[in-house]
Amino acid sequence: MTRRPSDARTVLVCGGGIVGLSIAYYLGRAGFSVTVVERNSESAGSCAYGSAGYVSPSHVVPVAAPGMVWQGLKWMLSSRSPFYLKPRLDLDLLRWSWLFARSCTVAHMRRAALVLRDLCLASRQLFVELAEKTGNAFELRTEGLLNLCKTEEGLAHEAGLLGRIANELGIEARVLNAKETAEMESGARLDVVGSIYFPIDAHLTPAKLVATLIALLKEQGVNFHWNTSVVGWKAASGRVTSVSTTAGELVADEYVLATGSWAGETMRGLGIDLPMQPGKGYSLTIERPRFQFTKPMILTEYRVAVTPLGERLRFGGTMELSGHSRAVLPERVEQIKLAAQSYFPDFSPEDFARIEPWFGYRPMSPDGMPYLGRIAGFSNLTAASGHAMLGVTLAPITGLLVAEILSGQRPSIDLSLLNPNRFA
Numbered sequence: 001m002t003r004r005p006s007d008a009r010t011v012l013v014c015g016g017g018i019v020g021l022s023i024a025y026y027l028g029r030a031g032f033s034v035t036v037v038e039r040n041s042e043s044a045g046s047c048a049y050g051s052a053g054y055v056s057p058s059h060v061v062p063v064a065a066p067g068m069v070w071q072g073l074k075w076m077l078s079s080r081s082p083f084y085l086k087p088r089l090d091l092d093l094l095r096w097s098w099l100f101a102r103s104c105t106v107a108h109m110r111r112a113a114l115v116l117r118d119l120c121l122a123s124r125q126l127f128v129e130l131a132e133k134t135g136n137a138f139e140l141r142t143e144g145l146l147n148l149c150k151t152e153e154g155l156a157h158e159a160g161l162l163g164r165i166a167n168e169l170g171i172e173a174r175v176l177n178a179k180e181t182a183e184m185e186s187g188a189r190l191d192v193v194g195s196i197y198f199p200i201d202a203h204l205t206p207a208k209l210v211a212t213l214i215a216l217l218k219e220q221g222v223n224f225h226w227n228t229s230v231v232g233w234k235a236a237s238g239r240v241t242s243v244s245t246t247a248g249e250l251v252a253d254e255y256v257l258a259t260g261s262w263a264g265e266t267m268r269g270l271g272i273d274l275p276m277q278p279g280k281g282y283s284l285t286i287e288r289p290r291f292q293f294t295k296p297m298i299l300t301e302y303r304v305a306v307t308p309l310g311e312r313l314r315f316g317g318t319m320e321l322s323g324h325s326r327a328v329l330p331e332r333v334e335q336i337k338l339a340a341q342s343y344f345p346d347f348s349p350e351d352f353a354r355i356e357p358w359f360g361y362r363p364m365s366p367d368g369m370p371y372l373g374r375i376a377g378f379s380n381l382t383a384a385s386g387h388a389m390l391g392v393t394l395a396p397i398t399g400l401l402v403a404e405i406l407s408g409q410r411p412s413i414d415l416s417l418l419n420p421n422r423f424a
């Protein structure tokens, strides 16, 4: 265990998901004395746990992109679509939807893509370093990502939007025909017209990443309060003075908010406005698949992610805006299975028999960009939430940037677009 000087500055990280753990790691490395407060147990697994495990610089286009409002409305009319919004009278959801619609502009997409590129590339490099340090305990593989397309229309759209923007930003995107795609991935027969290949992308085994980080944090001497909820805040003279938790009052020099899709509600006690909606997604993991792939793939028209995780194979997808509901919608899960059978004709319903769907809540800000930086009005409170589909990808760079902010350094990446006060 690393010994810290007794005068080390103390930091309380609220939330022990992948973002909170990464923040704790980089703060520990920077010499801070860190405590993590997490509502769940150590083994419960947060949103990253059942994720697709992509480290994906290819995802430079934010969720809030031109055409997404119209696309979302069309999807809402179909029970087979990858998107579902539970109709309800909820003022937070209404306001979030309005802010989302306002963000779906070409100008926002272009500005956001530049920042996302820089964040993703820096984070990928940090993952490579972490893999070297840990003997690749979390199975990082740098073999790229294939966006498979079943239709000419889908391929043209992917090449024209995502592929073009990625190439313009220096993220190589190669358009492949069906034969070239099959040569890239021969794990099972593919029924596709082609794909876009992103060589820079990588993937990892999320549960092993979480376990690796927790082990590193224990070595660093980080304190954990598992099964402990943050329930309130005390503040005076523009500073947070303590956090009330179910295990009592906790005091630190600095406080970091990393409660993912709950960040908005965690902050309410302080009167801070952080619009956030949980974007529920499901995954299905086949323990011993009859066919195994070498590369992760996105089944573009269905928005389903496929990831080989060692011997296991994971399919994940859907975006459900239904609050923190724990209900599993069978028709949404069914779409993931249908997508698999549609792109991979060798798969059958039997491959998915007896598999329990996992679900997690992506933290969705209305403009698809994380909240990262100091919160106005409090000199010792920093937000690091809202990473949407990129929380695994961006966890290390988020940790590094929070460590830079708390150390008083100028952040190594321009964070103006991530300002947590931008909707206040």
Ligand SMILES: Cc1cc2nc3c(=O)[nH]c(=O)nc-3n(C[C@H](O)[C@H](O)[C@H](O)COP(=O)(O)OP(=O)(O)OC[C@H]3O[C@@H](n4cnc5c(N)ncnc54)[C@H](O)[C@@H]3O)c2cc1C
Pocket (backbone or CB within 6 Å): 014, 015, 016, 017, 018, 019, 020, 037, 038, 039, 040, 045, 046, 047, 048, 049, 050, 051, 052, 053, 054, 055, 056, 228, 229, 230, 231, 258, 259, 260, 261, 262, 266, 279, 280, 281, 282, 283, 305, 316, 317, 359, 360, 361, 362, 363, 384, 385, 386, 387, 388, 389, 390, 391, 392, 393, 394
């Ligand atoms: C199906 C699916 C596939 C995905 N695939 C990918 C992928 O391939 N690549 C990628 O980059 N991202 C992916 N994501 C997104 C990624 O998983 C999330 O962005 C990321 O896990 C969010 O991490 P987080 O730490 O911010 O939030 P969380 O994991 O939600 O962690 C927040 C933590 O805060 C705790 N908490 C909340 N409130 C309190 C409180 N009051 N007191 C104490 N603790 C509290 C919660 O219990 C939770 O553990 C996927 C998501 C899903 C659902």
